[in-house]
Amino acid sequence: MTHYVCTGGCGGESETPKACDNPRCVKFTQPMTVCNCQDTQHRDAYEQPKPPALTQ
Numbered sequence: 001m002t003h004y005v006c007t008g009g010c011g012g013e014s015e016t017p018k019a020c021d022n023p024r025c026v027k028f029t030q031p032m033t034v035c036n037c038q039d040t041q042h043r044d045a046y047e048q049p050k051p052p053a054l055t056q
Ligand SMILES: [Zn+2]
Pocket: 006, 007, 008, 009, 010, 011, 012, 020, 021, 022, 025, 026, 027, 028
């Protein structure tokens, strides 16, 4: 089942798309990553390729 997880270390999870809402997380306000894992390890989300590096 598709779900969304924050990969910033806060452990945030959601069944619907949303942004991280943990102010202490490095990904606070950033959209959670879609994940389709079935073992709660969220490897799908954590192993997704990183977005292209920003120049500068
Ligand atoms: Zn987070």
